[in-house]
Amino acid sequence: MASPLLELSELRQYFGGVHALDGVSLSIETGQVFGLIGPNGAGKTTLVNVLTGHARGGSGLVRIAGTDVAGKPPHLVASAGVARTFQGVRLYHELSAIANIIAGMHRQRMHDIGRELFAPLGRVRRARTARHAQALGLLELVGLPDEVADRPAATLAYGQQRRVEIARALALQPRLLILDEPTAGMNPLEKREIGRLLSRLSEGGLTILLIEHDMPLVMSVCSRVAVLDFGRKIADGEPQAVARDQKVLDAYLGTETSCGSASEDDTTQAEGATSSTAAAITTGARPATSQTRPGRGLRASDLHVHYGAVHAVRSVSLAVDEGEIVTLIGANGAGKSTLLATLSGVLRPSSGAATFDGLDLTRAKPARIVAHGIAHVPEGRQILGRLTVRENLELGGYTRGGSRRLAADITRLEERFPILAERRSMPAMTLSGGEQQVLAIARALIARPRLLLLDEPSLGLAPILAESVFGLIAELHRSGLTILLVEQNAHRALSLAQRGYVVETGRIAFSGSAVELQANPEVERAYLGSDPRL
Ligand SMILES: Nc1ncnc2c1ncn2[C@@H]1O[C@H](COP(=O)(O)OP(=O)(O)OP(=O)(O)O)[C@@H](O)[C@H]1O
Numbered sequence: 001m002a003s004p005l006l007e008l009s010e011l012r013q014y015f016g017g018v019h020a021l022d023g024v025s026l027s028i029e030t031g032q033v034f035g036l037i038g039p040n041g042a043g044k045t046t047l048v049n050v051l052t053g054h055a056r057g058g059s060g061l062v063r064i065a066g067t068d069v070a071g072k073p074p075h076l077v078a079s080a081g082v083a084r085t086f087q088g089v090r091l092y093h094e095l096s097a098i099a100n101i102i103a104g105m106h107r108q109r110m111h112d113i114g115r116e117l118f119a120p121l122g123r124v125r126r127a128r129t130a131r132h133a134q135a136l137g138l139l140e141l142v143g144l145p146d147e148v149a150d151r152p153a154a155t156l157a158y159g160q161q162r163r164v165e166i167a168r169a170l171a172l173q174p175r176l177l178i179l180d181e182p183t184a185g186m187n188p189l190e191k192r193e194i195g196r197l198l199s200r201l202s203e204g205g206l207t208i209l210l211i212e213h214d215m216p217l218v219m220s221v222c223s224r225v226a227v228l229d230f231g232r233k234i235a236d237g238e239p240q241a242v243a244r245d246q247k248v249l250d251a252y253l254g255t256e257t258s259c260g261s262a263s264e265d266d267t268t269q270a271e272g273a274t275s276s277t278a279a280a281i282t283t284g285a286r287p288a289t290s291q292t293r294p295g296r297g298l299r300a301s302d303l304h305v306h307y308g309a310v311h312a313v314r315s316v317s318l319a320v321d322e323g324e325i326v327t328l329i330g331a332n333g334a335g336k337s338t339l340l341a342t343l344s345g346v347l348r349p350s351s352g353a354a355t356f357d358g359l360d361l362t363r364a365k366p367a368r369i370v371a372h373g374i375a376h377v378p379e380g381r382q383i384l385g386r387l388t389v390r391e392n393l394e395l396g397g398y399t400r401g402g403s404r405r406l407a408a409d410i411t412r413l414e415e416r417f418p419i420l421a422e423r424r425s426m427p428a429m430t431l432s433g434g435e436q437q438v439l440a441i442a443r444a445l446i447a448r449p450r451l452l453l454l455d456e457p458s459l460g461l462a463p464i465l466a467e468s469v470f471g472l473i474a475e476l477h478r479s480g481l482t483i484l485l486v487e488q489n490a491h492r493a494l495s496l497a498q499r500g501y502v503v504e505t506g507r508i509a510f511s512g513s514a515v516e517l518q519a520n521p522e523v524e525r526a527y528l529g530s531d532p533r534l
Pocket residue numbers: 015018019020038039040041042043044045046047087429430431432433434435460462
């Protein structure tokens with residue numbers, strides 16, 4: 001039998017007392033789509049960092065097609081044919097999408113540069129034109145329209161940026177493509193498109209290592225799956241067998257059903273009494289909840305927002321009454337995050353009005369907006385990486401001044417999410433992706449907001465933790481907090497929310513009660529992803 005394309009043996013990476021990777025071995029055959037799953041903080045990203053040379057101080061054996069690359073720097077591992085994407089987007093923000101993809105062609109360019117210096121101008125131009133055409137082809141392959149090509153990466157929606165990253169990795173023409181949560185920030189339909197892309201790439205002979213929390217995607221594209229937990233491998237085998245493994249159910253999936261349906265139809269975990277966490281952090285909100293107080297709350301009318309020439313939000317009007325939970329759903333790039341950033345004062349609209357309990361959100365400074373009771377959990381976390389976990393939490397409460405109640409609130413959140421206590425004194429950037437997401441949500445709650453703007457709270461969360469966060473959102477709502485929720489898991493969002501708006505290319509396409517939207521065949525087809533033809 002041919003030797004595996006990737007062979008890892010006894011991989012270890014310790015960070016002080018944290019055994020991020022504790023003797024993991026696995027091998028990936030050529031042409032395989034190999035899934036790597038496991039709870040947040042299990043060591044998945046660390047494994048990729050060690051194998052690609054992005055982490056220092058690890059040990060173990062790493063062989064690519066029989067060649068030992070253990071401890072080699074990233075560019076040499078890339079030369080051996082390994083391309084990767086990062087869990088957090090790492091694009092050149094100011095460069096266009098197409099320039100980012102061309103930057104991924106450096107293996108061809110290194111070869112070209114020597115020639116280019118001496119080649120006739122015509123040939124240099126032809127090479128450039130060919131690279132440009134190749135990059136446009138990759139853009140199309142990952143499902144992005146041509147219009148995106150010349151836009152600076154920073155102005156693209158999160159899910160679009162993730163696709164540009166995949167295109168850039170493919171530009172390296174790798175033998176092994178490693179994707180760290182490529183579909184985080186995408187809706188079910190878009191996830192399926194990525195699934196189809198991965199299957200096509202695999203049919204074309206590419207070997208893929210896929211880290212994902214979306215179980216239907218993992219189950220549909222992977223031919224083998226390994227599971228990490230606390231830095232150790234707890235299962236490795238056929239996807240169906242792994243999904244039935246009791247250790248995997250206990251550590252990762254929670255229940256067997258969550259593996260078939262991405263927890264879409266699960267009922268709220270936290271039905272019943274409101275927890276002390278929610279009660280403690282919503283004392284600023286109106287308690288006792290089942291009724292809303294129309295007239296008070298968030299109002300936006302005829303809002304327009306531009307990024308330069310791009311008209312991202314077009315004449316959006318919406319209302320969230322006090323005590324309501326309302327969701328915004330829609331495709332990547334529809335304008336949902338832009339809308340939330342406008343309501344929290346981070347972006348300014350070009351025209352239109354927005355108020356929250358009398359405060360003009362189009363003019364007030366962000367700090368004033370926070371002090372008025374609005375907290376925003378931005379997409380992609382944006383925690384302060386050099387500050388400790390504790391300092392990040394304390395910053396969340398800066399409008400409250402130092403107080404014993406602030407300390408008590410932090411303690412309650414630490415009890416709810418123990419990782420915040422375990423890593424209290426560590427720089428926040430050392431947390432795993434999902435752990436950072438929990439910190440971002442906790443930081444917003446510490447401000448004791450009256451209105452919470454939540455931008456994809458489940459981003460990067462493993463199934464069990466995602467359920468815990470959805471449970472917390474339900475509790476917060478029951479204890480009186482007003483919530484505007486953007487979420488790619490539209491089924492889950494509509495099961496939590498009272499009303500919803502569907503955003504399409506910057507406009508509100510539909511709105512209605514959550515029940516109406518769930519029953520609307522057009523919404524179902526476009527966003528809930530239940531069309532059997534898909
Ligand atoms: N530089 C570091 N210093 C200290 N601890 C770290 C560092 N990098 C990672 N860790 C810790 O190592 C563990 C594994 O982290 P890793 O990022 O590999 O998890 P993961 O499986 O990718 O999780 P997620 O699904 O949340 O992305 C976590 O507990 C994390 O906090």
